[in-house]
Amino acid sequence: MTSTVERAFAAALYTDSDPGAAKAAGRAKAAKAVRAAAQGVDTGASLLAADPSADAELDARGREFVRRAWERGWQPADVIRMVVREEGLDAEHVRLAARLIRAETGRYDTLPPRWAAQLADVPDEAPAPTDRFSAATRALELYRLLLRLPPIEPVGPVPGESVTAPVAGDSRALARIRALLAKAEATGYPPEAEALTAKAQELMARHAVDEALLASRAQAKDAPAACRIGVDAPYETAKAVLLDAVATANRCRAVWNSAFGFSTVVGFASDLEVVELLYTSLLVQGDAAMTRAEAEQRAGGRKRTKTFRQSFLAAYAHRVGARLAEVSGEVTGAAGELLPVLVARDVAVTDRAEEMFPETVTTRMRGVTDGAGWDEGTAAAQRARLGRGAGTSTEGQARLRSS
Known part of the structure; x- marks a missing residue:
């Protein structure tokens, strides 16, 4: 019946x-x-x-x-x-x-x-x-x-399947990174926030080097993993670019799925954790900086506009990505004899990302037309300037999974 x-x-x-x-x-x-x-x-x-x-x-x-x-x-x-x-x-x-x-x-x-x-x-x-x-x-x-809900790329086992534990990381390092980012989010002084974030990225890069050294000494056979991180509206394209920049600076690869509102980040387990930490913190800091910039614009007689916010976040993502890459590059360059291990891990991450996503396309952000928004976004990310200056391109990029 x-x-x-x-x-x-x-x-x-x-x-x-x-x-x-x-x-x-x-x-x-x-x-x-x-x-x-x-x-x-x-x-x-x-x-x-x-x-x-x-x-x-x-x-x-x-x-x-x-x-x-x-x-x-x-x-x-x-x-x-x-x-x-x-x-x-x-x-x-x-x-x-x-x-x-x-x-x-x-x-x-x-x-x-x-x-x-x-x-x-x-x-x-x-x-x-x-x-x-x-x-x-x-x-x-x-x-x-x-x-x-259609089938999507799995990023780990389901409950009931066997789980392989990754090499244990240094919880003290992650605690220090969290503390720095919490201070960066809490301060009302933008240069201090950005200096704290730069220090957190330096610790993240050193943490990645330490994890690679630990894995090589233990002869661990850990492989790249993956996780999904939500990329929510509004201005999701700019946010996806920011996440891509954070992932790249931390030896990971990000692929954005605009239809489902998330990016899949591929990397070693310890790196995935710090990518999510930093991305979340930078969103909070970027929103606070944009609110201050809009207040200044209103004080000058200009109304808030959608194009201002879009351009602000695009510039913010572009410049933050360049600064993170500078900090990470300095730490990696000092790794010396460990460089072959890091290169091997980079290759493994790239291979895993290409295996999961054999077809991806690169897209350019649209709607980045507000000059004031771009200038304010760049300034918000550049006050605690490190190393060489970044370029002035007003077009960010994000990798998208093809439909």
Whole structure:
């Protein structure tokens, strides 16, 4: 006998009424698909609301769909990001997704690297109590999204698979880096913030050298890993360029997927951690610097504009990337006899990135047309100037995965 859940799914999920797929065929077909999808969800939700005995099976199927998403390459933070980005879904859908993720991960004694940090950021509130029809509607809308998630490049094992632990890093070095970046974010004096960030990058570069030395002495057979870092709107292209610059300065490679709002960063485990730390800190610092620059512009009688912000962040990313590369290059150049080991690790990272992404394209940022925004962004990244000056190109680049 067909269960209530199966009948509800047949009406709401297993149909060809996919609004996203219909968009390419024109507005009229997309609108028709939206109406058909809504009608299907209403029918399915009515069936579920009338049968309380179906609740346990509905919940179990939700956990199954979460597990399927993991098997297609998605991780907890990725799933939550897609729910947030999906048009028509809201905070209650996010909380339901979070509950399903926590329930499924709770079945395993150990989790892959980086999952614990992702779960710590997952909302821990249960969905708000509501009537049965609304709760069933929310579940079916979320399940539609989970079923539509396509396979993506895996960046690690799924729960239940064996996990190879990376070579242990120096937690004291990472603690010092975090402390420097926290001070840089907290200070209201821009030159101090940028000097602290430069010092953090120097420590990061030395940390990478130390990790390479440790691995070579231990004859460790660790290989490059990968992680995904969210790149959120607005001005996501400039942010992707900033992340690419941070990754490159720290011996990693970043590939941006604009459709899903993240970049995949490939590198050795210890380097991936510092890339995420520095990128997050630089976003905070860049936003603070842009707010100050906009205040000065308003004081001068000019209104804030989207092109000002876009140009500011583009210049900020461009100049910060050059400064990070200078600092990293100075440390690497002093590595002496360890250079062959570092070169070998660079080759391994490049090979792994090309294996994961055999087809990528390079794109140029558009909309960088505000001269004042570019000048202010460059100044924000250059006050604590180190080494040689950077060029004056007003076009950043980011690697994008081809569709």
